Amino acid sequence: MAKMRKKGDLPEKVCITCGRPFQWRKKWEKVWDDVKYCSDRCRAERSSVKD
Helix, strand or coil: CCCCCCHHHCCEEECCCCCCEEECCHHHCCCHHHCCCCCHHHHHHHHHHHC
């Protein structure tokens, strides 16, 4: 079993849409390098700006 981490020890990135920092989530474990947005809302907002 994997060792538990404290919330403060999790990796962090900055959302390219809103500029807010967000932390690693279990569901992003395999794709963390590809994650750019903190939420679906930011991802949708960014894609609507490009169009």
